[in-house]
Amino acid sequence: MLGLGDLEAIVMKVLWSADRSMKVRDVLEVCVNDGRQPAYTTVMTVLDNLHRKQWVNRELDHGAYRYQPALSRAEAASRALRQVLEESGDAEDALLHFVRSASDQESTILENALRRLR
Template identity: 65%
Template sequence: MRGLGELEAAVMDVLWRTSEPLKVREVMDRLDTGKQLAYTTVMTVLDNLHRKGWAVRELDGKAYRYEPAMSRAEAASAALREVLDSSGDPEAVLLHFARSASDRETELLRKALPRKRRK
């Protein structure tokens, strides 16, 4: 995920895969990084994600519960927007993407774009 470190992306994946806000321990229990992580490490990552606007949190007793600030699709769309805005040539980027799109992706794009009348 653009703009996120490896551990941040893994934590966001945990948040996106669940339907309810999670405490730090619950995120730790669901993380599959292949490494044993300290509670304070996961807590710091969640705090950073909150500070960066990727996660929202609510106090539940003495601990916070975290959930994504946006859906995975919204985050991917924002990343694509950032790429287009910073490319210097968004038209070229979009044309390259369109040429590489699968049949299914092409169909979805056609459905999403409004029909324009030809003159």
Template identity: 55%
Template sequence: MHGLGELESKVMDVLWSAARPLRVREVLELLDTPRPLAYTTVMTVLDNLHSKDYVRRDRVGRAYEYTAAESREEVGARLLREVLRSSGDTERVLLHFARSATPEESAILRRVLRGKESS
């Protein structure tokens, strides 16, 4: 996910895939990384993600449980809006995107514009 570091993205993938809030140890156990990570590394990443408002945390006993603050799709939409806002010319960026869209992306855009979106 653009806007996140490699490890942050992997941690978010774990949280987005989880059916419930997770503690640091659970995130660590579920992470798929090429080398073993320290508990404190994952704790620091989760703390950074919390500071960036990507995750929420609730204290349960002496530990925190973490959940994604937004769905993967909501984060993607927010990042897209940030790119558009920072582009200096939203219309030209959108037009360029529409012209360069794949057939699948074009079909989705047409469906949404007709009000027949599928969530």
């Protein structure tokens, strides 16, 4: 995901896939089960950084933080698209190139979304 480091993106995927808020140890357990071997302190630092960057919310639960995404995966993707358009130097041209490369399904989604917003 744009704006995230590799491990930050992995941690966000773990949190987006969860059905509840998670402690550092919970996130670490999922990472280990997926074949990664980050240290507990590394995951703790990544979650703290994600909180500082406002990607996750946290609440104290019996002396340990529980983390959950501050925004949905779709909202994060939208934020990334917005950033790409702002950095393109020519948002109109970038959008036109994207539309030309869109699949039939993506074109239909865009057309329906534009119709709903008008």
